[in-house]
Structure formats: C-alpha cells, structure tokens
Amino acid sequence: MSPDTRLKELRVTVTGGTSGLGLALVRLLADQGARVAFVARTAQAVELTASDTGAYGIIGDVGRKDDIYPIALQIIGNLGGLDVLINNASNLGPISLAPLADTECEELEQALAVNLLGPFRLTKALFGALAASARDGRGALVINISSDAAINPYSGWGAYGASKAALRHLTAIWAEEGKIDGVRFLSIDPGDMDTPLHALAIPDADPMTLRRPEDSAAEIVEVMLAALPNRAARLVQGYS
Amino acid sequence: MIAADRPDRRSAKLVTIDRNGRMRHLSRAERAFLFSPGDLVIANDAATLPASLRGTHCASGEPIEVRLAAWVTVRDPTRFVAIAFGAGDHRTRTEDRPLPPPLLPADRLSLGPLAAVIERLLDHPRLFRLRFLDNSAFILKGLARHGRPIQYANVPELLALSDVWTRIAADPIALEPPSAGFALDWRTLAAWRQRGIGLATLTHAAGLSSTGDRTLDLRLPFDEPYDIPERTVAAIKQTKSKGGRIVAIGTTVVRAIESAASADGSVLAGHGVARERIARATRLRIVEAILTGVHEPGESHFELLRAFANDTMLDQTYEALLKLGYRTHEFGDSMLIERQCARQKGKCE
Numbered sequence: 001m002s003p004d005t006r007l008k009e010l011r012v013t014v015t016g017g018t019s020g021l022g023l024a025l026v027r028l029l030a031d032q033g034a035r036v037a038f039v040a041r042t043a044q045a046v047e048l049t050a051s052d053t054g055a056y057g058i059i060g061d062v063g064r065k066d067d068i069y070p071i072a073l074q075i076i077g078n079l080g081g082l083d084v085l086i087n088n089a090s091n092l093g094p095i096s097l098a099p100l101a102d103t104e105c106e107e108l109e110q111a112l113a114v115n116l117l118g119p120f121r122l123t124k125a126l127f128g129a130l131a132a133s134a135r136d137g138r139g140a141l142v143i144n145i146s147s148d149a150a151i152n153p154y155s156g157w158g159a160y161g162a163s164k165a166a167l168r169h170l171t172a173i174w175a176e177e178g179k180i181d182g183v184r185f186l187s188i189d190p191g192d193m194d195t196p197l198h199a200l201a202i203p204d205a206d207p208m209t210l211r212r213p214e215d216s217a218a219e220i221v222e223v224m225l226a227a228l229p230n231r232a233a234r235l236v237q238g239y240s
Numbered sequence: 241m242i243a244a245d246r247p248d249r250r251s252a253k254l255v256t257i258d259r260n261g262r263m264r265h266l267s268r269a270e271r272a273f274l275f276s277p278g279d280l281v282i283a284n285d286a287a288t289l290p291a292s293l294r295g296t297h298c299a300s301g302e303p304i305e306v307r308l309a310a311w312v313t314v315r316d317p318t319r320f321v322a323i324a325f326g327a328g329d330h331r332t333r334t335e336d337r338p339l340p341p342p343l344l345p346a347d348r349l350s351l352g353p354l355a356a357v358i359e360r361l362l363d364h365p366r367l368f369r370l371r372f373l374d375n376s377a378f379i380l381k382g383l384a385r386h387g388r389p390i391q392y393a394n395v396p397e398l399l400a401l402s403d404v405w406t407r408i409a410a411d412p413i414a415l416e417p418p419s420a421g422f423a424l425d426w427r428t429l430a431a432w433r434q435r436g437i438g439l440a441t442l443t444h445a446a447g448l449s450s451t452g453d454r455t456l457d458l459r460l461p462f463d464e465p466y467d468i469p470e471r472t473v474a475a476i477k478q479t480k481s482k483g484g485r486i487v488a489i490g491t492t493v494v495r496a497i498e499s500a501a502s503a504d505g506s507v508l509a510g511h512g513v514a515r516e517r518i519a520r521a522t523r524l525r526i527v528e529a530i531l532t533g534v535h536e537p538g539e540s541h542f543e544l545l546r547a548f549a550n551d552t553m554l555d556q557t558y559e560a561l562l563k564l565g566y567r568t569h570e571f572g573d574s575m576l577i578e579r580q581c582a583r584q585k586g587k588c589e
Contacts, residue, residue: 058381073289073383074380081411127426131408132441
C-alpha cells in the first residue's frame with residue numbers, strides 16, 4: 001500500500017494492538033506511514049506484531065495501574081510525543097457471557113479495570129503530551145473504542161456493557177473538558193467484527209454476518225483524520 | 241484494589257512574596273486569582289525518566305546504584321554522564337552513602353535488564369560517562385521497567401514514576417522532576433487562561449540536583465539542554481511589549497529563558513544548552529517572578545533565588561515559612577517570589 005501523506009509523521013498509539021481491531025489498526029497505520037506504538041500483554045505477540053509491522057511494541061497491561069506510567073514513558077519516548085491515542089484494549093467480563101447475578105465481582109472489576117480505568121489512567125498520564133501536541137498545532141485526539149453494548153442492555157453483556165457505557169460517558173465529559181487544551185475525544189463503535197474477542201463472546205456466530213476488522217480500522221482512520229487539523233495541506237506548507 | 245493511597249499534593253500550601261517582601265498565604269482556590277491579565281506563565285513540560293538504576297559492578301561483583309545525571313546528547317539514551325553509589329539506597333542521606341567499588345574505564349555494569357560500560361571517568365571516583373550496550377527502544381523499555389525515580393532520604397517511601405511526572409509532563413528528558421510544576425493542575429491553568437493570563441511552555445532537561453559530595457555539588461547543575469518553541473518566544477515578546485509580567489514556573493524555566501536571552505531582551509527560540517549558574521550576581525533579563533518550591537539556603541535552587549531578591553529578605557522569608565510549617569523539598573509547598581525593584585531594569589513605580 002502506498003503511504004498516505006496525511007498520515008506522515010503522525011504519532012499514534014493503539015492499545016490491544018496484537019489482535020482483532022487493534023492489530024488491523026496497527027497494520028494499516030504503519031503501512032501508511034504513521035509512527036505507531038502499540039501495547040499488549042503478551043511478550044511473544046508483541047514481538048511478532050512489532051517485527052511484522054515495524055511499529056514499536058510495548059509490553060504492558062492497561063488494566064494494571066503499575067503498568068501505566070512505564071507504558072506512557074515508552075510511548076512518548078519512542079514516538080517523540082503523541083498525537084493520537086486509541087484506547088482499544090478490551091475485556092469481555094465473564095467467559096462465557098453470564099447474567100449479572102452470576103457474574104463474579106472480580107469479573108466486573110476486571111472489565112472495569114481494562115475498559116474504563118485503563119483508558120482513564122493512560123489518557124491522564126499522556127494528557128500532557130497530547131496537550132503539547134495541540135499547542136504545536138499538530139492536533140491531539142483520543143479515540144475510545146466503544147460498542148453498541150454501551151447503549152443497549154443486552155442480556156449476558158452486563159460487565160462489558162456497563163464498563164463500555166461508563167467509558168462512553170467518560171469520553172463525552174472529557175471531550176468537553178479537553179476543549180480548552182485542544183485535545184479532542186471521540187467514542188467510536190466499530191460494529192460486530194470477526195475478532196478473537198467476539199469469538200469468545202459468541203463462539204458460534206456466523207463469520208459471514210460479521211465485519212472484517214480491516215474495514216472497521218479503515219473507517220476509524222478516516223474519522224481520525226477528519227478530527228485532526230488538515231495534515232496534507234500542512235505538509236505541503238513544509239510542516240512536519 | 242482499584243485505587244491506592246497517593247501523596248496528597250492538593251494540600252500543598254502557597255505563599256506569595258511581593259517585591260517589598262510582603263507575604264500573602266493563598267488557599268488552593270485562590271491560586272486561580274494569581275497574576276494579572278496580560279501576564280505570561282511559562283512552565284517546563286519535561287517528563288521525568290526513572291534515572292536511578294540498581295545493579296552490579298561486574299568486575300568486583302559489588303552492588304552499585306547508578307544515577308543518570310546529565311545527557312551527553314539530548315534524547316539519545318545510549319550515553320549519559322552518571323554518578324554512582326555503593327551499597328544502600330535513597331533512605332541513607334547521599335552524604336552518608338558509601339563510594340561505589342573502584343571504577344575503571346571499560347568496566348561493565350549490569351543494571352537489571354540493561355548492560356552498560358564505563359566509557360571514561362570524569363575526574364571524580366563517583367562521576368563517569370556511561371554507555372548502554374543496547375538500542376534506544378530497548379534502553380527505554382529497560383528504564384521504564386527497572387529504573388526508579390531519583391529520590392532522597394527526605395522522602396523514604398518508594399516513589400513511582402507517576403509521583404514525579406507533573407500534570408503537563410510531555411517530553412521525557414528530565415532526570416529529576418521539574419518540581420515547581422507539581423503546583424499546577426489543569427483546572428488552575430484553565431482558570432488562568434480564562435482570566436487572560438497566557439500560558440507557554442518550554443522543555444528543559446532538569447538534571448541531578450544533589451550528589452552528596454561537596455566538591456561534586458559545586459559543579460551542579462550540570463549543563464542542561466532545553467528547547468524553547470517559537471510560539472513561546474513570540475508570547476514573551478508580545479507580553480513584554482504590552483507591559484505584562486513573565487512568570488517562570490520553577491528554576492529550570494528561569495535557567496532556560498535567561499540562557500537564551502540577549503542583552504537587548506530578545507529570546508532565541510530553538511535548542512540550547514544552559515551552562516551558567518544563576519545566582520546573586522546574575523542580571524535577569526526576562527523573568528520577573530518565579531513560582532518555586534521552598535528550598536534551603538545553600539541548595540542551588542535557593543542560590544538562584546538570590547537573583548530575584550536580596551539575602552536579608554530571602555533569609556527572613558525562609559525562617560518565617562519554616563515557623564509556619566511550610567515543607568521544603570520537591571514534594572513540599574510552594575512560593576511565588578517577585579523580582580525586587582532594585583534588581584529590575586528601569587524604574588520601579
């Protein structure tokens with residue numbers, strides 16, 4: 001794929017970057033010339049994706065508080081700053097899906113830790129870098145990956161749905177608060193995709209009814225570019 | 241546990257000391273009303289590396305603590321000027337820490353996941369140039385996972401990286417935190433801007449503040465690289481032309497701005513290295529007030545304040561703040577000092 005000039009020098013981080021939508025985003029962004037870092041828990045998968053894409057792989061668990069600043073340091077150290085943070089890593093809650101009355105507290109806590117507190121903590125740790133990028137005129141954007149389960153009360157999706165609903169509201173409030181510093185926030189629902197997470201939730205789903213994560217990734221990148229200052233024009237003017 | 245206890249920075253106190261030495265104590269809510277419309281606040285947005293590494297001196301097998309003290313080339317993490325201690329940790333005062341085992345050029349150090357070599361000694365048994373034997377990404381990963389923030393005996397609890405990043409931390413080139421920035425939060429910054437107070441940043445690689453060795457401490461601060469954006473220079477020029485004041489958040493901002501300032505009051509944008517010590521004899525060209533921690537006489541941070549105010553006023557202020565229970569050091573309370581009339585260019589109304 002030929003590089004997209006709009007993505008040149010754009011510094012993007014994707015959490016949960018070794019499978020599903022996250023991997024599709026890392027591949028697409030790296031292919032098209034962005035500077036990409038990604039985060040995932042498993043060293044082997046991180047190494048594989050890093051050597052496959054050329055992106056910076058960071059081993060860490062966004063659901064663990066102690067991992068957040070070491071992750072943030074590696075992101076801004078390797079990329080030389082940050083323009084876009086995509087909080088994509090997600091935890092399903094109980095596997096298999098369970099009614100709330102059968103959900104263990106620890107399962108709900110883990111879903112909240114990964115889907116809500118993780119994005120909160122990582123965004124907070126990186127807010128200084130994002131605000132600096134906005135001051136530089138590069139733009140700054142946080143994309144939080146949402147779900148229709150954040151809105152609709154699907155039976156069995158209690159832990160996941162509640163955590164994603166909270167993330168969606170967190171995003172909306174931060175979008176208001178971030179305006180003065182030029183940091184934008186978006187919730188994006190990528191739709192039901194043929195991903196490992198979806199297979200855990202609904203093992204017998206017909207893949208033909210599901211979206212390809214590559215298609216969702218391409219849409220997200222377009223939304224991302226639309227939310228940033230016009231980079232193609234700025235590049236022509238000598239901006240880098 | 242989802243949340244855990246953290247040091248309570250919200251309770252930090254702030255005192256303002258005007259050009260006549262008058263003190264005013266401000267509550268947290270009153271911070272929003274600091275400064276006047278048209279003033280420009282300049283802060284250091286450097287993030288802090290975990291620059292203390294424990295490990296082994298391979299030749300002797302002895303334990304060693306290495307503290308990265310200054311960059312050789314900024315943002316190239318393969319080489320640093322470093323100091324070393326022998327056994328023990330930050331809970332022992334640096335003055336009382338044992339020397340490291342005798343160090344020789346080409347000695348290998350094993351620092352957790354990182355391997356390093358002593359490139360050369362810098363005319364002191366504790367001071368040397370260190371080279372990591374890995375690539376930049378691996379070094380960053382090693383620092384992130386094994387390094388700890390440099391800390392001192394006054395704070396015995398182990399600090400996490402989150403404790404030493406200011407809210408505005410953006411660029412990981414500081415080796416110790418630009419701690420005056422702990423007084424800033426996004427709410428206060430927003431309140432200032434809403435009142436017409438400008439906010440600009442620069443990035444200054446704050447280095448080691450203390451070695452525990454008298455002769456080495458005389459050489460501090462080491463040379464510190466900085467970047468001043470064009471927009472910050474433009475904001476300074478505009479503020480000055482309209483009669484606003486330039487307020488530095490911390491000694492690192494004073495050091496960078498004054499180092500980049502010319503005699504005619506202009507400031508050079510871009511990358512530079514601050515080499516001068518700012519002290520009593522320094523004539524400040526740009527900065528008119530400084531927000532800083534409460535430091536002890538003799539510390540390089542305190543000596544810098546002598547460029548803002550005379551010795552009598554500073555000594556009286558220090559004594560008064562101690563009696564009032566103000567806490568010193570980087571996680572303590574803050575003071576805002578205006579430059580005294582006699583030290584300002586031109587007349588004083």
